[in-house]
Amino acid sequence: MGAQDDTTAITERSDAARNRARLLGAAGRLVAEHGAERVTMEAIAKEAGVGKATLFRRFGDRGGLLLALFAEAEADFQEVCRSGPPPLGPGAPAKDRLTAFGCAIIERIAGETDLSTALARQLPRERRYVSETADIYHRHVSTLLCEAGADGDCDMLAHALLTFLNIDAVDHLRHDRNVDAARLQATWADLVRRVVPHGTDPEPHSASAL
The missing domain is CATH 1.10.10.60 (Homeodomain-like)
Incomplete structure (x- = not known):
């Protein structure tokens, strides 16, 4: 039996x-x-x-389905961050990986055909920002900040930096303030330089932050 x-x-x-x-x-x-x-x-x-x-x-409900589909759509990007070529993946200094990560997110949001972005725009905010995907990206940014030698609370700094990358902020700046993607990416790189002005990551890390 x-x-x-x-x-x-x-x-x-x-x-x-x-x-x-x-x-x-x-x-x-x-x-x-x-x-x-x-x-x-x-x-x-x-x-x-x-x-x-x-x-x-x-x-x-529909939100639960879209969230599951969003997580699947993000899996490929997360795999590139986890084990793809540098600077997005391992093998580059943490500061360079952090810069590449933010620039890639902005490029995806600014694109017209990215499935994840289309899905994210349909998700309720509370599900978009309190999700496994959001936790994964916060952990990734926080870990890279620590590895790069950021001076401060890496956990809270990660929250602050990710606010600049959230889809509502990027859409507002692009569509309401006429800021193009290249300027947003340059600003992200500038933010990283200011948070990690010198960095203490002389050797690229092989382990993934994700």
């Missing part, structure tokens, strides 16, 4: 994983084709070939 229960549990987990992958795949296709703001839960369930109840049971 125990073995049968175990088999049933494994089958249920496998079915749940397949449904999750199917739903996220369907959502990704529809968002890419129509834009995140035009995609409904009903359309996603239909595209995935599952009942609407299954979709809500798995993700709770």
